[in-house]
Amino acid sequence: PQDKDWWRKSVVYQVYPKSFNDTTGKGTGDIRGLTQKLDYLQGLGVDIIWLQPVYVSPQRDNGYDVADYCRINPDYGTMQDFEELSREIRARGMHLMIDIVVNHSSTEHVWFQQARLSKDSEYRDYYIWRDPAPDGGPPNNWISKFGGPAWQYDEATNQYFLTLFDKTQADLNWENPKVRQEVVNVLEFWAEKGVSGFRLDVINLISKDRQFSDDDGSTAPGDGRKYYTDGPHVHEHLHELHEKVFSLYNSVTVGEMSSTSLDHCIRYSNPDRKELSMTFNFHHLKVDYPNGQKWELMPYDFEMLKKLFSDWQIGMQQGGGWSALFFNNHDQPRAISRFLDDDEYHVESAKLLATTLHGLQGTPYIFQGEEIGMPNPQWSDIEEFRDVESLNMYGILQEQGKSAEEALDIIRERSRDNSRTPMQWDNTRNAGFTTGTPWIKVDERYPQINVQSQLEDPNSIYSHYRKLIRLRKTVQVITDGDYQRLDEAHPQVYAYQRSNEQETLVVISNFSGRDVQFRIPDSFYLSLDNQAVAAAELLIGNTQYAPQLNQVVSLTPYA
Ligand code: TEU
Numbered sequence: 001p002q003d004k005d006w007w008r009k010s011v012v013y014q015v016y017p018k019s020f021n022d023t024t025g026k027g028t029g030d031i032r033g034l035t036q037k038l039d040y041l042q043g044l045g046v047d048i049i050w051l052q053p054v055y056v057s058p059q060r061d062n063g064y065d066v067a068d069y070c071r072i073n074p075d076y077g078t079m080q081d082f083e084e085l086s087r088e089i090r091a092r093g094m095h096l097m098i099d100i101v102v103n104h105s106s107t108e109h110v111w112f113q114q115a116r117l118s119k120d121s122e123y124r125d126y127y128i129w130r131d132p133a134p135d136g137g138p139p140n141n142w143i144s145k146f147g148g149p150a151w152q153y154d155e156a157t158n159q160y161f162l163t164l165f166d167k168t169q170a171d172l173n174w175e176n177p178k179v180r181q182e183v184v185n186v187l188e189f190w191a192e193k194g195v196s197g198f199r200l201d202v203i204n205l206i207s208k209d210r211q212f213s214d215d216d217g218s219t220a221p222g223d224g225r226k227y228y229t230d231g232p233h234v235h236e237h238l239h240e241l242h243e244k245v246f247s248l249y250n251s252v253t254v255g256e257m258s259s260t261s262l263d264h265c266i267r268y269s270n271p272d273r274k275e276l277s278m279t280f281n282f283h284h285l286k287v288d289y290p291n292g293q294k295w296e297l298m299p300y301d302f303e304m305l306k307k308l309f310s311d312w313q314i315g316m317q318q319g320g321g322w323s324a325l326f327f328n329n330h331d332q333p334r335a336i337s338r339f340l341d342d343d344e345y346h347v348e349s350a351k352l353l354a355t356t357l358h359g360l361q362g363t364p365y366i367f368q369g370e371e372i373g374m375p376n377p378q379w380s381d382i383e384e385f386r387d388v389e390s391l392n393m394y395g396i397l398q399e400q401g402k403s404a405e406e407a408l409d410i411i412r413e414r415s416r417d418n419s420r421t422p423m424q425w426d427n428t429r430n431a432g433f434t435t436g437t438p439w440i441k442v443d444e445r446y447p448q449i450n451v452q453s454q455l456e457d458p459n460s461i462y463s464h465y466r467k468l469i470r471l472r473k474t475v476q477v478i479t480d481g482d483y484q485r486l487d488e489a490h491p492q493v494y495a496y497q498r499s500n501e502q503e504t505l506v507v508i509s510n511f512s513g514r515d516v517q518f519r520i521p522d523s524f525y526l527s528l529d530n531q532a533v534a535a536a537e538l539l540i541g542n543t544q545y546a547p548q549l550n551q552v553v554s555l556t557p558y559a
Helices: 031-036 038-044 079-091 110-115 177-192 234-249 262-269 302-319 335-339 346-358 388-399 404-414 451-455 461-474 530-535
Strands: 012-015 048-051 068-072 095-100 104-106 151-154 159-162 169-171 197-200 252-256 278-280 363-367 482-485 493-499 504-510 516-519 552-555
Touching: 031 038, 031 079, 038 461, 048 197, 068 079, 068 177, 079 095, 095 177, 095 252, 104 110, 159 169, 177 234, 234 252, 234 262, 262 278, 262 302, 302 482, 302 493, 335 346, 346 461, 346 504, 388 404, 451 461, 493 516, 504 516, 504 552
Parallel strands: 012 048, 012 363, 048 095, 095 197, 197 252, 252 278
Antiparallel strands: 104 169, 151 159, 482 493, 493 504, 516 552
């Protein structure tokens, strides 16, 4: 019988199926492609595989626009393929987590198709409809996350429907108990197929303030989000799912929380509240957004990154919450290119980011390709991009007065496609991803950066990740230790300690390309007895020569 908190000691591997492994030559990955690579993932040591949406979908947003929640998109394979995947994962002692996208459905979903027919349709209330404003425009001034108004006009009934993302992603009406029952049915359907967990897409946006007032702009960014983020009934709705599904199947659950707060994340993930196992938040990935603006460039603020990690580590621990830890996912540029050096110090940088993150409290997530240090690809032309958000913003930035060249520079840095290029398996054509024409370009550096060249090399990035994952299983303080920051606004170094009654773990990271010295503060160092210092052991490092374990630690670039 599995311990109920087994996922606190686990590591999750995130698979973007479209770009993982193609077994048919059509240029997009498939479920069998993942099944073929399970030995690889087992070798890495991960416990949970998060499979991103493979449901029937028109793919306007690569599957986050679901047209049927209980059927597999034929591009990805069949239900038999899915069942085989699920079995093979279990046979290797791993777990399958699937993606549930129920803030919205595709407008191609039969519910929406029915809803739009008439105001009397029994599905009308599955979505959020409003009359036009007196001037015929949208009901309020909210902006969609992908640019443009958050409302779409529907001629048949002369009303607007709400779409917080793409115009084909219609927001579901969670105030309607029938919608909530549909969600329960979907979750049960997959739990019965042996799925162990759920990643819930933008789940903190499901409860909207029913006034639908204009955003008065009193708090930035003034796009309406304050009226639907962590909204009025969100905690009740999650508790309901917990009672009706998660608790019955002992599911592991992670909620993707957009623009959330620490207080809400504590509530979502504190076990006493019976909502979710853990939460993703994005504050640490906005440290290079000037005034929260994603579509303007700025070097990242290192002190802010450290402060955010520290505030959330301490806050979540005090409040009894649990964090999903990550630097990369399918919506973010690759962290190695964004924060460190993906060129000369590529290997050191990748290992540094991993070690810094895996030492924190929470459950770490590895996004495909991160374990081999995949960087942002080198984009030359707007034609190479595929993401609906990037293509929308390319136009909007130019409408706002940027030149095509300036707009492209911003898209290059910020596009979600940075993380969506094909997984680099080996140095054969298309990095071994497909025998056909890949749906999105393969990064030119695949002959140097690929799985095959790292598997057997004990000094590779891949081997470093393996070691980190193994440490988590043997060093208890990584899971349960409390957190304290050790650097006082050091311009290059982030250092913290984790302690429980038996052990102390110290993580010291040089985020710069220079040699630096770091002095462990007296308040901490002098509290250790000599024996403890003498017994200290280097658990993991990323440099050729191990640094001396003294109060003053010398660190080479990105050590
Ligand atoms: O993302 C939600 C989300 O808010 C973002 O990370 C979003 O991509 C970013 O803010 C845009 O600037 C989730 C999924 O992870 C993403 O892939 C989907 O596109 C989105 O929801 C809609 O389902």
